Amino acid sequence: MQTTPQAASQPAIRSALPLAFMAGAAVGVLGGMIGLGGAEFRLPLLIMLFGFAALQAVILNKALSLVVVLTALPARLAAVPLSALTPHWGVVVNLLVGSLAGAWAGASWATRMRSSTLYRVLAVLLVLIAAALIANHVGTLHYVDMPTAATVIAGVIAGFFIGVVAAIMGVAGGELLIPTIVLLFGTDIKIAGSLSLAVSLPTMLVAFARYSRDGSFTVLRRYARVGIVLALGSVAGTILGGLLLGVVPEAILVPGLALLLVLSSVKVWRHANV
Structure with missing residues (x-):
């Protein structure tokens, strides 16, 4: 288990507040332009630009993702009122059954992995997210009509997988x-975009609770100023990115963002050998 957090490799990280704001804003703009929070772009920056160790980066990314999701909720509720979401509560419950368990399991696995292994897992997941990004925005999504029981089972399995990925990467x-x-x-x-937030928030809280039991969780206290500035930049960037949609x-x-994720995955993979 990774219980002793490593110091970030850049000694001046505490004074890198302007860089933190710009990095957070850039990530927010990228995410906002495609309707996401941008955490998948922030994770490689935490590792490559700020020098955080893998587990530290994941925990900090999870905290920042929580801030972005909580900020996005009022805007989503203004666009899609709660009354429009209420008939779909069963979808949220179905996915949460799997995602909550997946979040706990994913966070547990991340804290037990060797740092080199976690770097490689993160690199592979960045490629997966790049593929999902391409599929979501290029292909056309069609409803797969299945019997109710099969849909429920598929929802639990999918929720578990998503919970694992979200926990290990620190994303929503x-x-x-x-x-x-x-x-x-x-x-x-x-409607799906708003429902995803309803699933993401409790799923992220479960992963966050599991990470709080690990020694690396102290990264949030040790680099609180950098984290706050990153969060402010991310929120500002997300709003700007939404306006640039x-x-x-x-x-x-x-395709450009997908390529960026793939290139980032290569660099993160190389950290396993450092």
């Missing part, structure tokens, strides 16, 4: 949750 998991909700439950894409054609933006 919207890039996986939204297509899952559309494919399995035939929900409108706009549609400015860059998806045919250019999505």
Whole structure:
């Protein structure tokens, strides 16, 4: 188990507040332009730019993702009122049965992995997210009509897998949750986006609770100022990215972001050998 947190490799990290704000804002803009929080882009930066060890980066990324999701909730409720979501509570419960267990399991596995192994797992998951990003924005999602029992089982299994991935990467998991909700439950894409937040929030809290039992959790206290500035930058960037939604054609933006994730995965993989 990784119980003793390593210091971030850059000694000046505490004074890197302007860089933290700019990095957070850049990540927020990228995520906002495709309707996501951007945590998948922030994770490689925490490792490569700020020098955090793998587990430290995951925990900090999870904390920042929580802030972004909580900030996004009022905006989502303004766009899609609670009354429109209430008829779909069964979808949320179905996915939560799997995702809560997956979040606890994923966080437990992450704390027990050797640092080199965790770097490699993160690299592979970044490629997975890149593939999901391409699939979500290039392909057309079609409802898969199955018997109710099969849908429920598929929802639990999918929820578990998403909970594991979200916990290990420190992300909200919207890039996986939204297509899952559309494919399995035939929900409108706009409703699915709000439902994904309803699943993400408790799932993230469970993973966060599990990480709080590990020694590396002290990264939040040791680098609180950097974390706060990153969060402020991420929120500001996400709002700006939302305003820029549609400015860059998806045919250019999505492949470019997917390529960025793949390149980041290569660099993260190389950290396993450092």
